[in-house]
Amino acid sequence: MTQPIIWHNPRCSKSRETLAILEDEGFAPAIVKYLEAAPTADKIRDTLALLKIKASDLIRSGESIYKELGLSNASEADLIEAMAAHPILIERPVVFHNGKVSLGRPPKSVLSIL
Secondary structure, three states: OOOOEEEOOOOOHHHHHHHHHHHHOOOOOEEEOOOOOOOOHHHHHHHHHHHOOOHHHHEOOOOHHHHHOOHHHOOHHHHHHHHHHOHHHEOOOEEEEOOEEEEOOOHHHHHHHO
16 A cells, blocks of 8 residues: 655644545555755646645645735746745645645545545
8 A cells, every 4th residue: 555645744733634544544654854854946836736726725825925925016026036045835635646635635535536
């Protein structure tokens, strides 16, 4: 059985809850602490394509860096570059499994790709 990969922030309750769901389902997911090992802009683009969402749907607009960088009217390309440079802007958690991706908002939504 292939194990999922989770972009995880241990300080985030939704991320911890999603990780617990994966473990409760019998998985031992590979944990990527994306704040320490930021995904590249290409990986973010690929993730957006699999999720079928825009960068603006994956970005955390409530983060102070979002406002500091003036991203409210930024292009999709600029949002992706900002997320790669400042991974705190990436909505979390993101779970990858068998070529599919799910945003753990709400956490139980990841069950659809397991």
